[in-house]
Amino acid sequence: MKEPAQEWLAQALPQVEADPHAIHRLFPQAERRGGPGARRALLGALHGHHAVIHSLYEAGDSGERLAILTALHELDLEGTAVGLVEDALRTNDARLVAAALGPYGSAWLDDHSFRQGVLKCVFMSIPLAAVAELDRRFDAELARMLSDYAAELRAAGRPVPRDVLERI
Amino acid sequence: MRIFDPHIHMTSRTTDDYQRMHAAGVRAVVEPAFWLGQPRTNVGSFLDYFDALLGWEPYRAAQYGIHHHCALALNPKEANDPRCAGVLAELPRYLLKDSVVAVGEVGYDSMTAEEERAFEAQLALAQENDLPVLVHTPHRDKAAGTRRTLDVVRAAGIPPVRVLIDHLNEMTVGMVADSGCWMGFSIYPDTKMDPDRMVALLKEYGTDRMLVNSAADWGRSDPLKTRQVADVMLAAGFGEDDVDQVLWRNPVAFYGQSGRLDLAAGSEAGPDYAGNTIKRG
Numbered sequence A: 001m002k003e004p005a006q007e008w009l010a011q012a013l014p015q016v017e018a019d020p021h022a023i024h025r026l027f028p029q030a031e032r033r034g035g036p037g038a039r040r041a042l043l044g045a046l047h048g049h050h051a052v053i054h055s056l057y058e059a060g061d062s063g064e065r066l067a068i069l070t071a072l073h074e075l076d077l078e079g080t081a082v083g084l085v086e087d088a089l090r091t092n093d094a095r096l097v098a099a100a101l102g103p104y105g106s107a108w109l110d111d112h113s114f115r116q117g118v119l120k121c122v123f124m125s126i127p128l129a130a131v132a133e134l135d136r137r138f139d140a141e142l143a144r145m146l147s148d149y150a151a152e153l154r155a156a157g158r159p160v161p162r163d164v165l166e167r168i
Numbered sequence B: 001m002r003i004f005d006p007h008i009h010m011t012s013r014t015t016d017d018y019q020r021m022h023a024a025g026v027r028a029v030v031e032p033a034f035w036l037g038q039p040r041t042n043v044g045s046f047l048d049y050f051d052a053l054l055g056w057e058p059y060r061a062a063q064y065g066i067h068h069h070c071a072l073a074l075n076p077k078e079a080n081d082p083r084c085a086g087v088l089a090e091l092p093r094y095l096l097k098d099s100v101v102a103v104g105e106v107g108y109d110s111m112t113a114e115e116e117r118a119f120e121a122q123l124a125l126a127q128e129n130d131l132p133v134l135v136h137t138p139h140r141d142k143a144a145g146t147r148r149t150l151d152v153v154r155a156a157g158i159p160p161v162r163v164l165i166d167h168l169n170e171m172t173v174g175m176v177a178d179s180g181c182w183m184g185f186s187i188y189p190d191t192k193m194d195p196d197r198m199v200a201l202l203k204e205y206g207t208d209r210m211l212v213n214s215a216a217d218w219g220r221s222d223p224l225k226t227r228q229v230a231d232v233m234l235a236a237g238f239g240e241d242d243v244d245q246v247l248w249r250n251p252v253a254f255y256g257q258s259g260r261l262d263l264a265a266g267s268e269a270g271p272d273y274a275g276n277t278i279k280r281g
């Protein structure tokens, strides 16, 4: 016999396969009823339905938004979800900001937004290790922004984080 | 000493309050949705407020080592404004969220027909979503309002053990004790209830089904009133276990009926890299 959580997920997945909009009711309860990973599984059952993913994100609480942001790169969305990543970068929640700079954000954010996002991480004490593919996206302008920030810190007599020092 | 404030409006409080609350022993709060000083005039204002109770506020609380859950509802006063009635249609999707542990605050403010309709509709929503209910009792004409409140709860068929009737005083505690509902007391600096009167009621009615809150908000109020009650209880001869029952185990038992109360994740720190202060990006 299956665990109740597995049972819940086994019944939820076909509902989303049959009607993507069924996810609106299932997704908020998915982690507490379907166990860890249930939200990711439900998102997979949407097969890249970006309109539903958008409205799910907009209606989501922090946990739901985090689950969406961290799964975006697996959802066959091309660039359609970059607005969600930009939304997350406007918040003051370090979990959302870090997730926004995961593999999807790194792949699709334009240079300006990406650099601003990285700088925001530094301001929020999010380790730069959280930024996906930073080596590939790192450029002279980002180096200049980080150097200026380091100069500001030194002028204020405050320590420059090690991961910033390594980049400048 | 561990304290659970079962009714406090942290949205209206500062980070200094969070710090002082943690130092006083507060480790968990429930923030019910209520009115602000300025009346809202549209549904969108409520949705942003609900989103803050589900997002920003628990995040802020976690930075100070405090677990934050919420109760959501259309409050009685604003239920009278037809521009806000659409909130009832939005509630079902919000009541599914992980950190929603009750429907509330519902009940009466001015005892109008609109308030009663919203109250009844939300009692039904609580039952559909398997959530307990936090009921506000009116400040004006309190005894009559509380009697009517209990009639509505009874008529709705919701088990009394899933209902908390709040803002009680010497005039209203008896009827709620008899009803089987949980009894809530808001301890304010100069109105409603004070710590000494609260402890007298605990002596008279015992510690079962009794909850003490600060109901601190944007008015004159004090988020440390829960701790003061604990201290006065101890001074009056109650034991540590009585204090723990009233100020921790009772709220855990009441809101735990939702099945969504999560006090496990480390209450001593928020997300690793967020440290002890809200970082400004």
Ligand SMILES: [Zn+2]
Pocket: B007, B009, B032, B034, B105, B215
């Ligand atoms: Zn209140």
